[in-house]
Amino acid sequence: MQESVTINRTYKDRLFKIIFEDKKELLSLYNALTGKNYQNPDELEINTIDDVIYMHLKNDMSFILDDWQNLFEQQSTFNPNQPLRGFFYFADLYKVKYFGKKIYSTRLLKIPTPQYIVFYNGTTNMPDKKELRLSDAFQQPTTQPDIEVVAHMLNINYGHNKELMERCQKLKEYAQFIDIIRHYLKENEHWSNEQAISKAIDDCIKNNILRDILQKERLRVMA
Structure with a gap:
């Protein structure tokens, strides 16, 4: 089933950001992805670039934790150019933090290790995990690229990456919510996207799926 790009991408993107901006x-x-067990959210140093239309990464979440510079992004369509986008984004993050800070010194300036995760939930069939490399775009192939960026794409459609879903309840419920909307659109071809979303919100609140968020943010999700 093909999704309506103009509406469906919007609600999926917006809800993902609403959930994980907390x-x-x-x-x-982060703990679910890494197997760590951090307990204090205040240890997260959020450094998301403020411009909401930066590189069209409207749903990015960038933060530093334990000397890792993390970039998380949700994508509703497959984009093989994610590594190039990530390259630009990471470059700007490091520039903001370190430009002018003794980068010409004879002493090595240590920087947080980059980690780039793309959460994919489009309708094109994709494996649970896929690595996208900047070097795949190089016009002259090389086995030893001088610059490399790897985007780790994870399929978060319901039924995929089950172990990850079990470790992160909100991610699992997000996948369930999207799956319920798709079910209603498939079973009721005359329904608008708004009707399917509204019915899915009612069902999820009733069944304790993202209940707290959907009760509070219904208008933002529907907008």
């Missing part, structure tokens, strides 16, 4: 939930997602 530092507690973002930390839970």
